[in-house]
Amino acid sequence: MNALKSGSRLEQVLAAGQFAVTAELGPPKSADVEVIKTKAASLKSVVDAVNITDNQTAIVRMSSIAAGALAMKEGLEPVIQITCRDRNRIAIQSDVLGACALGLRNILCLTGDHQVFGNHPTSRNVYDMDSIQLLAMLKGMRDGKKFACGDDIRNGKNAPVVEPRIFIGAAANPFGDPFEFRVVRLAKKAAAGADFVQTQCIYDMERFERWMKQVRDRGLHEKVKILAGVTPLKSLGMAKHMRDNVAGLTVPDFCIERLEKAADKAAEGIAICVEQIQKLREIPGVAGVHIMAIEWEAKVPEIVNRAGLAPRPQV
Amino acid sequence: MITAERKPFGEIADMVQDAKKLLILGCGSCVTVCMAGGEKEVAMLASAMRLANRKAGRKADIREATIERQCDREWFDKVAEDIEWADAVLSMACGVGAQFCGEAFEGKRVVPALNTKFYGATERQGVWVERCAGCGKCVLADFGGVCPIARCSKSLLNGPCGGSQDGKCEVDPDRLDCGWQLIHDRMKLLGLLDRLEAVQPLKDWSAGGDGGPGRIVREDATL
Numbered sequence A: 001m002n003a004l005k006s007g008s009r010l011e012q013v014l015a016a017g018q019f020a021v022t023a024e025l026g027p028p029k030s031a032d033v034e035v036i037k038t039k040a041a042s043l044k045s046v047v048d049a050v051n052i053t054d055n056q057t058a059i060v061r062m063s064s065i066a067a068g069a070l071a072m073k074e075g076l077e078p079v080i081q082i083t084c085r086d087r088n089r090i091a092i093q094s095d096v097l098g099a100c101a102l103g104l105r106n107i108l109c110l111t112g113d114h115q116v117f118g119n120h121p122t123s124r125n126v127y128d129m130d131s132i133q134l135l136a137m138l139k140g141m142r143d144g145k146k147f148a149c150g151d152d153i154r155n156g157k158n159a160p161v162v163e164p165r166i167f168i169g170a171a172a173n174p175f176g177d178p179f180e181f182r183v184v185r186l187a188k189k190a191a192a193g194a195d196f197v198q199t200q201c202i203y204d205m206e207r208f209e210r211w212m213k214q215v216r217d218r219g220l221h222e223k224v225k226i227l228a229g230v231t232p233l234k235s236l237g238m239a240k241h242m243r244d245n246v247a248g249l250t251v252p253d254f255c256i257e258r259l260e261k262a263a264d265k266a267a268e269g270i271a272i273c274v275e276q277i278q279k280l281r282e283i284p285g286v287a288g289v290h291i292m293a294i295e296w297e298a299k300v301p302e303i304v305n306r307a308g309l310a311p312r313p314q315v
Numbered sequence B: 001m002i003t004a005e006r007k008p009f010g011e012i013a014d015m016v017q018d019a020k021k022l023l024i025l026g027c028g029s030c031v032t033v034c035m036a037g038g039e040k041e042v043a044m045l046a047s048a049m050r051l052a053n054r055k056a057g058r059k060a061d062i063r064e065a066t067i068e069r070q071c072d073r074e075w076f077d078k079v080a081e082d083i084e085w086a087d088a089v090l091s092m093a094c095g096v097g098a099q100f101c102g103e104a105f106e107g108k109r110v111v112p113a114l115n116t117k118f119y120g121a122t123e124r125q126g127v128w129v130e131r132c133a134g135c136g137k138c139v140l141a142d143f144g145g146v147c148p149i150a151r152c153s154k155s156l157l158n159g160p161c162g163g164s165q166d167g168k169c170e171v172d173p174d175r176l177d178c179g180w181q182l183i184h185d186r187m188k189l190l191g192l193l194d195r196l197e198a199v200q201p202l203k204d205w206s207a208g209g210d211g212g213p214g215r216i217v218r219e220d221a222t223l
């Protein structure tokens, strides 16, 4: 396990060939630190790393770096999400240096939800770059030790080069269209610099398996660690909302039917999620699971336990 | 062409309510084609204003004129007298024409009657669609002739985001095609799909709007 890129816990778990488990923590829509503490308490020691979302669905929240630094104090290892929606190449590189200086070691590059979905639909977006260009830029900072403009990452001519040592992640959505281009997107992300990817939450196992086959045929699972995404369904309403209103996501009928029949919808949602994780573990090339329990962080320990993924390895 | 839409009547009326002598000045080029600020639209707006003035018991003289283009100085000569006469000019040109009118007649108040929208084309009768964002460094050749900057809601250069579904853009699936589905389909048709596998580097936005107000100087054409 030599030549680690960042030395992050997530990187070490994956490098050791362990099945990794990550979760998600949405920062508060206020300056309330207690929210982070409470959420962190349910996730601590339960997962290997925790994504800290970046103003997801374009709703203003505490910055992912600030929330990540606070979560780290609570004993979590954060994965800082960065979207291309709100910041240009100057701001992002600056933030990456700052995140690294604070001890944050995992960064996940995203395109970002369009601002029309959020609470400031009249704002301007940035999109100076896309997620693949962002990956390439971060890889250039880490491995090339240079900024996007080509300057060395050093404070002056005689100062030492201090580049950000980061483990670089990306997202992958096997459920978006055009389907045949989805594996190409992953190939481009791997080529640009992704060390790991987390997928959009999977309900349609058949389509995911088809995508994974394409991934293996291209040998991409050997270049980039793939963490399969899952989201436990809290209620029938949520399942229908995900099916009907979330672009790039399909919820098959059998999930809806199971929830309809169940007396305790939440328990059934957890049961479906646990079964999904067990199936995903069997798929060759899947290196871990990413559990996105949206505003339901407290249920993650139960899911991890029941899926047989506890305790997490010590690294 | 540059496309535009007329502002709501109330907003226009508010802007010119003080003018006792008002010139409504149309433009015979792009905004005539997109039916926002040509001769016909000038006549319609003028009669609506006269009617509103009469109802409100306001006395104001309104003149109408339409010139070939408001983005070229020479065409203003024909209406110089009307412009001198007016307290205010209500320009029915795009934002470029409205400004140019104000520059040609310093000290004259020129207000816009249109909201200027985008560089577009007539998709069909009565429907105009954006096609170019004036990025200053055209990359259409790499994308099968479909512009990723103007036609993808996020101006992505390396492929569709996760929100592309059934050919539609997540931003407004009822109204917008996903630009990247179009690029993908066109490249497939051209047998060039493999070219989309190359990672596109960061774009130089300074060639367009991010480089400050644009200016083109053709030494061979200047006098």
Ligand code: SF4
Binding pocket: B131, B132, B133, B134, B135, B136, B137, B138, B139, B140, B147, B148, B149, B150
């Ligand atoms: S690449 Fe630039 S110049 Fe070419 S059509 Fe698109 S925005 Fe216009």
Ligand code: SF4
Binding pocket: B151, B152, B153, B154, B155, B156, B159, B160, B161, B162, B163, B164, B165, B168, B169, B170, B171, B177, B178, B179, B180, B181
């Ligand atoms: S859905 Fe298509 S057009 Fe819309 S932002 Fe995503 S890639 Fe661009």
